[in-house]
Amino acid sequence: MSSPEPNQPRILIVDDEEIVLVALRETLARAGYLVTALPSAVAALEIIDQTQFAVVISDQLMPRMNGLEFLGLVKEKQPDASRILITALLSCETVIDAINKGEIFRFIIKPWLREELLATVKNAVNRHELIRRNSALQAETLAVNSRLSELNRSLELQVARVAEQNEALGRLNGALADNLTKSVRLCVQTMQTFYPTLGSEARRTHEICRMMAEGLALSAEDTETLSVAAWLHDIGLVGVPRQIIKKWQDGAPLDSAEQQLVEHHPVLGEELASFSDSLSTVGRLIRSHHEWYDGSGYPDRLKGEDIPWLARLLAVAVYFASSRHEEYLVVEQIKLASGTFFDPDAVRAFLRALPKTVLPLREREVLLSELRPGMVLATGIYTANGILLIPEGQQLSGPYIDKLLNHNRISPISQSLIVYC
Numbered sequence: 001m002s003s004p005e006p007n008q009p010r011i012l013i014v015d016d017e018e019i020v021l022v023a024l025r026e027t028l029a030r031a032g033y034l035v036t037a038l039p040s041a042v043a044a045l046e047i048i049d050q051t052q053f054a055v056v057i058s059d060q061l062m063p064r065m066n067g068l069e070f071l072g073l074v075k076e077k078q079p080d081a082s083r084i085l086i087t088a089l090l091s092c093e094t095v096i097d098a099i100n101k102g103e104i105f106r107f108i109i110k111p112w113l114r115e116e117l118l119a120t121v122k123n124a125v126n127r128h129e130l131i132r133r134n135s136a137l138q139a140e141t142l143a144v145n146s147r148l149s150e151l152n153r154s155l156e157l158q159v160a161r162v163a164e165q166n167e168a169l170g171r172l173n174g175a176l177a178d179n180l181t182k183s184v185r186l187c188v189q190t191m192q193t194f195y196p197t198l199g200s201e202a203r204r205t206h207e208i209c210r211m212m213a214e215g216l217a218l219s220a221e222d223t224e225t226l227s228v229a230a231w232l233h234d235i236g237l238v239g240v241p242r243q244i245i246k247k248w249q250d251g252a253p254l255d256s257a258e259q260q261l262v263e264h265h266p267v268l269g270e271e272l273a274s275f276s277d278s279l280s281t282v283g284r285l286i287r288s289h290h291e292w293y294d295g296s297g298y299p300d301r302l303k304g305e306d307i308p309w310l311a312r313l314l315a316v317a318v319y320f321a322s323s324r325h326e327e328y329l330v331v332e333q334i335k336l337a338s339g340t341f342f343d344p345d346a347v348r349a350f351l352r353a354l355p356k357t358v359l360p361l362r363e364r365e366v367l368l369s370e371l372r373p374g375m376v377l378a379t380g381i382y383t384a385n386g387i388l389l390i391p392e393g394q395q396l397s398g399p400y401i402d403k404l405l406n407h408n409r410i411s412p413i414s415q416s417l418i419v420y421c
Helices: 018-030 041-048 067-077 092-100 114-158 162-170 180-194 196-216 220-232 235-239 242-249 256-273 277-288 309-322 327-336 344-356 398-410
Strands: 010-014 034-038 055-059 082-087 106-109 363-366 388-390 417-420
Touching: 010 018, 010 041, 018 034, 018 114, 034 041, 041 055, 041 067, 055 067, 055 114, 067 082, 082 114, 106 114, 180 220, 196 220, 196 309, 196 344, 196 363, 196 417, 220 256, 220 277, 220 309, 235 256, 242 256, 256 277, 277 309, 309 327, 309 344, 327 344, 388 398
Parallel strands: 010 034, 010 055, 055 082, 082 106
Antiparallel strands: 363 417
């Protein structure tokens, strides 16, 4: 006797009439099913505790336990199994009621037609397979959701534990694959919470890149890649201490260790973004967004067309969005750097796109002692109890600043102070 196929459906038949049991067993075995035939519902329940079945077929009139009672117990033990009742005397109303309540899948009236029996069993097997696959998919979905929830919790902890940013963001694997838009927004929010101006610069860079992509008529794939890279280009800075980021952005000199940390952030950004094959291109752009056209950039000292085309576009947008100088001066700097720092084609694309771009205002973080009359708040200032002191968009005057300083002496203001610049 040949061994059963690995995926051969198992059928359990229960009937106290030997001739019926044999007929059913032979018919279904010839149809390719792995059949277990038993004359007793009690014996069948013992087998059910040990073996999983795709379909359970039971006669209605049996001693000690009728078919509906037996199949009701089968439902408790193996709810995914399709249950079929064979009956000659039970009223159709009772059987249909059992179907509606989920006790049985179908019923067959004696005497049956062979074709009708095989069709019913085939449908029952298909139902079981569908339920099994759905269960597997549901389990996989729950596992993915569980991993996503864990990743979200890890990202929230990063705000308080900057030293663990690398490990926590590494757990983002799967989040962008399952829900790219939500995950990108979460990353930007995390960057902004960690260092507020990073969020502002990401928004400005994204808008410039969006208009350049439109002006160049980039493909949908390239547009999406450039868009995501624009949002996440500085995600690697979450591994750099805040005071070093501030020095670097303010143009203050860095020592060799600090410079090494800053120059490593595109590499870390690539690692954090490239957690799935679909984002590997985004990671390469992030790694290359500080490469200069003449080969003097970092981290790989790439030159000319060795730098990915989209990374050359991103480099111009990042430089403009992150500059602290007046916009017209930054534009002149970019023009002068065409052919050295920047690809001339990328500069031309930027210059065509800039007049059409509606840019968010630039923001910067300041200390309380650095507040000056005329500054405009980019975010509201609140007390430790959540009471609004000065709203977002308020232009500061001397009395407003004195109010903040007096309040700080009594109850220190711990939040970041963000102003438009």
